[in-house]
Amino acid sequence: MAARMLDRISLLNMRVGQLPATLQRARNFPSQLKDYTLFEVKQMLEREDFSLATKAQLNSVVKILQNPKRLMEKL
Amino acid sequence: MTHLSVDELVKRFEAARKAGEHERGNREQLRLLRELAEECPAFTPNLLYLARVQQVIDQPGRNPEEVFSEIQRLLELAILGSNRGAPVILELGNFLDTFQNDPLGAMKLYEEGEQKALAILEDAWFFKLRYWNLERTKESLEKALRLCALVEQVFPEPNTYLEDEIQTTKRLAALEGLLPDPNSSPG
Numbered sequence: 715m716a717a718r719m720l721d722r723i724s725l726l727n728m729r730v731g732q733l734p735a736t737l738q739r740a741r742n743f744p745s746q747l748k749d750y751t752l753f754e755v756k757q758m759l760e761r762e763d764f765s766l767a768t769k770a771q772l773n774s775v776v777k778i779l780q781n782p783k784r785l786m787e788k789l
Numbered sequence: 790m791t792h793l794s795v796d797e798l799v800k801r802f803e804a805a806r807k808a809g810e811h812e813r814g815n816r817e818q819l820r821l822l823r824e825l826a827e828e829c830p831a832f833t834p835n836l837l838y839l840a841r842v843q844q845v846i847d848q849p850g851r852n853p854e855e856v857f858s859e860i861q862r863l864l865e866l867a868i869l870g871s872n873r874g875a876p877v878i879l880e881l882g883n884f885l886d887t888f889q890n891d892p893l894g895a896m897k898l899y900e901e902g903e904q905k906a907l908a909i910l911e912d913a914w915f916f917k918l919r920y921w922n923l924e925r926t927k928e929s930l931e932k933a934l935r936l937c938a939l940v941e942q943v944f945p946e947p948n949t950y951l952e953d954e955i956q957t958t959k960r961l962a963a964l965e966g967l968l969p970d971p972n973s974s975p976g
Contacts, residue, residue, distance in 0.1 A: 740853040
């Protein structure tokens with residue numbers, strides 16, 4: 715139970731900037747959000763706060779941030 | 790050149806995975822994985838691994854668009870080679886969704902992967918129920934009854950052989966006194 719919670723906290727603390735640099739250089743990568751955590755990005759979406767990025771960009775960041783952790787478990 | 794045997798393929802794949810033990814996706818590991826992918830593009834576990842690992846590592850000097858197109862090509866090959874296996878279908882769906890801005894294409898793949906996974910789950914549950922029915926002890930039938938409840942939630946219309954096994958569990962459980970006798974009540 716505690717371990718699962720810690721795991722979830724570490725996921726929510728992921729930042730865009732922690733993604734491999736190669737992938738960050740891709741077109742359309744939302745680099746203005748690189749210092750924000752998954753938790754913060756999700757909060758922006760929930761509050762419909764699109765002052766820093768569009769809804770599409772925020773959605774994209776959520777997917778990008780969830781990706782590495784899921785993949786690491788499969789490697 | 791003769792084709793690698795399955796044993797050799799698995800050994801080479803294991804060696805390539807081991808090469809990333811200390812640093813996942815290092816140059817040597819990528820070289821081994823790519824060599825194997827070229828020699829045997831039909832061996833899908835290697836293609837899937839190579840596609841996954843490149844989404845979590847840095848490759849200085851490489852253009853990201855080139856990395857993305859390599860990942861997509863690997864996943865598409867793996868779909869062909871696996872005769873559209875669920876894990877690869879879902880992996881390509883997620884890749885299109887996350888990196889290629891194609892959520893509609895991704896959703897189609899999620900649905901296809903889901904259908905394949907459910908068919909596998911139906912088989913797994915059929916085999917387990919059959920096992921417990923044949924064991925036919927109080928404990929095994931109790932386990933089977935719990936699984937039947939779950940099956941009915943997930944598959945309101947299970948396939949014929951699963952449905953038959955559920956009915957068998959219920960008959961045996963009634964005989965064991967674990968369920969009211971279905972023949973003793975009018976409903």
